[in-house]
Amino acid sequence: MTGSPRADDPALVGGYRVLGRLGAGGQGVVYLAEEAGGRRVAVKVLGGGLDDPEARVRFRQEIGFARRVKAFCTAQVPATGESGGTPYVVSEYVDGPSLAQVIQDRGPLRGAELRRLAIGTLTALAAIHRAGVVHRDFKPGNVLLSRDGPRVIDFGISRALEESELTGEFLAGTPPYMAPEQFAGRPAGPAADLFAWAATMVCAATGRPPFGTGEVPALINRILHVEPRLGGLDGELRELAARCLDKDPEARPAATEALLALLGHPVPERRLLAEGQRSAAPPEETALPAAAAAAEGTGAGTPGRGRRWLVAGGAA
Structure with missing residues (x-):
């Protein structure tokens, strides 16, 4: 189930409007969000561990490789970015249980x-x-x-x-x-x-x-x-x-x-x-x-x- 946003959750992440929470854990918080055109996506705002500039460079490289993965039984990664200095990853919203x-x-x-x-x-x-x-x-x-x-x-x-x-x-x-x-x-x-x-x-x-x-x-x-x-x-x-x-x-x-x-x-x-x-x-x-x-x-x-x-x- 999608949880309601909390008081301290952002209203927007990199231009994506936050609709609710999909989950949270050691990697960060995952939001159900909406693009300007209305398509729903999952946005993972990552937790700590990427403060070092070199770590951010490695992160962008790794996610760049992930975006090359063909759309066969995977959730695609159309975008990444930073919001308030915190990295986030946008992925296809898959409507189904884990x-x-x-x-x-x-x-x-x-x-x-x-x-x-x-x-x-x-x-x-x-x-x-x-x-x-x-x-x-x-x-x-x-x-x-x-x-x-x-x-x-x-x-x-x-x-x-x-x-x-x-x-x-x-x-x-x-x-x-x-x-x-x-x-x-x-x-x-x-x-x-x-x-x-x-x-x-x-x-x-x-x-x-x-x-x-x-x-x-x-x-x-x-x-x-x-x-x-x-x-x-x-x-x-x-x-x-x-x-x-x-x-x-x-x-x-x-x-x-x-x-x-x-x-x-x-x-x-x-x-x-x-x-x-x-x-x-x-x-x-x-x-x-x-x-x-x-x-x-x-x-x-x-x-x-x-x-x-x-x-x-x-x-x-």
């Missing part, structure tokens, strides 16, 4: 609905990776379920904030969906997104991420040393998730390879993303009812509770 909300309200997904989710989110990751972007915070709260299929949001922002906010003693992300290499101080590349994708699919199918939740040091230990629990996930999706949850990033498939595996038939490279988006679209009669978009993701614990974690690197 995957985290759906899991919390309805329980796990099954059958064709789960398969469409898997295909759509892999299509989005393939588009993101083709643009040279790594999501770094893929999780149920960053997947919105619109009438025409899943949309992935917040790509590009996490890396920019990670590089600007944190030192070498910390890691940024959401622990239940983070890959082992992220806890070892190594760069989070596309393979880390595939690990997070598989963890998200397990959560979608079972209601819990594959390494559970709870105290962060114990959770990190399980991610590093224990085999994942895949629950009732079955068939080719179970097999693919297991490959993506391999401790070794080199053993995980690329997003395009994983997408082809789920589609189950050869597709020319130039048509792969379009085919993925088509296969992820729900039948018209079963499309999800419209709901206010949730633009801030979940953290460790209950899927619907928004929080972005900062994890001490020595916790393991």
Whole structure:
């Protein structure tokens, strides 16, 4: 649901009229806003961490890459700017609940609905990776379920904030969906997104991420040393998730390879993303009812509770 603006919320952000709040968390506040022409957008006003001029330059570079991502199962980023010295990011408003909300309200997904989710989110990751972007915070709260299929949001922002906010003693992300290499101080590349994708699919199918939740040091230990629990996930999706949850990033498939595996038939490279988006679209009669978009993701614990974690690197 969209919340009413608070007394201290701005009436305008960079020329966009604020209509209400969509969410708030460690990254900042997300507003439902309106352009001069009446189109609705989501505007994320970022929190602290970008005071350093060099950090702002890195942020603009990262968001510039994010704006190159093709519109396949992703929420587009048409504009960025600064308002009162604070950076903001404008993205397409996706009218639908987050995957985290759906899991919390309805329980796990099954059958064709789960398969469409898997295909759509892999299509989005393939588009993101083709643009040279790594999501770094893929999780149920960053997947919105619109009438025409899943949309992935917040790509590009996490890396920019990670590089600007944190030192070498910390890691940024959401622990239940983070890959082992992220806890070892190594760069989070596309393979880390595939690990997070598989963890998200397990959560979608079972209601819990594959390494559970709870105290962060114990959770990190399980991610590093224990085999994942895949629950009732079955068939080719179970097999693919297991490959993506391999401790070794080199053993995980690329997003395009994983997408082809789920589609189950050869597709020319130039048509792969379009085919993925088509296969992820729900039948018209079963499309999800419209709901206010949730633009801030979940953290460790209950899927619907928004929080972005900062994890001490020595916790393991």
